[in-house]
Amino acid sequence: MKNLIRFILRFHFVILFIIIEFVSLSVAFQFNNYQKAKVVKIIQNIKGFHHAKILSITEYLKLRETNEKLAFENVRLNNILQQAYRSDEIFFYKKEDTIFKQQYYLTTAKVINNSVNKQHNFITLNKGFEQGVKPEMAVISPDGVVGIVFGVSKRYSTVISLLNTNLKISAKLKKDDYFGSLEWDGKDYRNAVLNEIPYHVNIRRGDTIITSGYSTIFPEGVLLGYIDDFQVEGGNFYKIKVILSTDFKNLTYISLISNLHKQEQFKLENFFPDD
Amino acid sequence: MINLVLRNSARLIFLVLFQVLILDNIQISVYINPFMYVLFILLIPFETPGWLLLVSAFLLGFSVDLFEHTPGLHSSASVFMAFLRPVVLKITSPREGYEPNTYPRLSYYGFRWFLNYTVILVFAHHLFLFYLEVFSITNFFGTLLRIILSSVFSIVLIILSQYLIYKK
Incomplete structure (x- = not known):
């Protein structure tokens, strides 16, 4: 027992290093996404x-650039909307459709x-x-x-x-x-x-x-x-x-x-x- | 004594904040990621007991980990660097040894000594950190290039900071 304590005291630097390193490495490898x-x-x-x-x-x-991008995006979305109106006329008013959810x-x-x-x-x-x-x-x-x-x-x-x-x-x-x-x-x-x-x-x-x-x-x-x-x-x-x-x-x-x-x-x- | 502890704690907090709030936001390239927070381990006084050196290095790495979403990565790298420090101090020691009442700084032991000391420790830290982050040898030389470039940047930052703060 006495020898063990003397050993630990003598090599405490290395022992402590190994302990801390072991803990951090196991944390590094084991932490899953949820934790x-x-x-x-x-x-x-x-x-x-x-x-x-x-x-x-x-x-x-970046305001100017962002505005430009948003404008483009708006144009694109508007195009999609117009197409949506057209297909509405064909499908939605003539048939009651429960397929498209x-x-x-x-x-x-x-x-x-x-x-x-x-x-x-x-x-x-x-x-x-x-x-x-x-x-x-x-x-x-x-x-x-x-x-x-x-x-x-x-x-x-x-x-x-x-x-x-x-x-x-x-x-x-x-x-x-x-x-x-x-x-x-x-x-x-x-x-x-x-x-x-x-x-x-x-x-x-x-x-x-x-x-x-x-x-x-x-x-x-x-x-x-x-x-x-x-x-x-x-x-x-x-x-x-x-x-x-x-x-x-x-x-x-x-x-x-x-x-x-x-x-x-x-x-x-x-x-x-x-x- | 208490003054010394306070000064080092303040340095720890400052370096962590500087790293996560400023350096991490300057994104130059995948190849250049300086980690200047290791300066704390370089500047800790000579007489610091070994256990305190390791524990404070762990605290340093742990706080950087918290902000960078990388549990254990920076902690293990800084503890590894702190473990090497006594050996590196011995290797690089000047002929007369280290005098009492001095600190491991450029202003006390000169540019040559500080450069050797910093290069060895920072490179060891980056080597450990980057390979642990990638954790594969598929892109061995690519990672090595990242380590070398990032180390150069960290070392330049560290040495510049010494000239800025501790003028004689």
Whole structure:
């Protein structure tokens, strides 16, 4: 016993180092997303306040650009509306139709913190669960996919950016529906990599990549980017370099998409009857 | 004594806030991410007992982790750096050894000494941090380039800060 105490006293520096390092490393590897979200929640209200202050300045400087973007978005939406009126006349007044039910609804939020230079980038939004934001909502900008909601506090929420090496998104080619998974390779914020497209598929530079809609999170057909370069890797699959359509350095207003049928689909897909 | 503790605690708080509120918002590129908060471990007095060195390094990393959403990442890297510090102090020690009533600063032991001391420790810290963050060897040299560029920026910032704050 005496020897043990003497040993501990003599090597306390190394022993303490090993203990602390062991604790921090196990925390680093074991913290799952849920616990992380809880810790993040506490700190977020402080951080959100600070960023809201800084943002009010940068927002003013970007006003002209944002206006332009909103104007474009308005034109686009107006076009869609006119088409909607026309189809109304045909379908809605002549037939009572119960087939078309709303599956997705959208809300907007403002980006108040964003990074592009880490391996695991996150975005902070100025809306939280008081405004109806929930984890696993899809986040898109007028230009394309941004990410997935991850942690939600009272008035703020964090988004796992597409620029996060942990995030994979199910994507497909617009022209012939072959699907694969898109992820960021951690190098440049303008590019990502699309894997798992079989090599017999005929692809070209400039082909459009959209979301596949196979997950319950993103609707089908949201723009992801365009093919820049490709090579065959491992014999059977392409490794495709994609130029992302969203400019992550320039995010201001984004839309949050909620899937109203998510629970239903999830329940069905995870239902295994006993034999 | 109490004055010394207060001064170091204030430095810890200041460096953490400077890191998370200012440096983290200056996003130059994926390849350049300076982490200047390690200056705290460099400047802690020579006589600090080992356990206090490790615990304060843990507190430092932990507070940065809280703001960066990276549990355990910065904590383990700073504790690793604090563990190396006594060894590095021994390696880089001047011929006459370290005198009492002095601090590990550029103004006491000169530019050459401070540069050696800083380069070894900051590089070790960044090496540990970046490889733990990526946690794979698929992009080994890409990560190494990020480590070298970020270390250079951190070291430049640290040395500039010494000239700005402790003028003789």
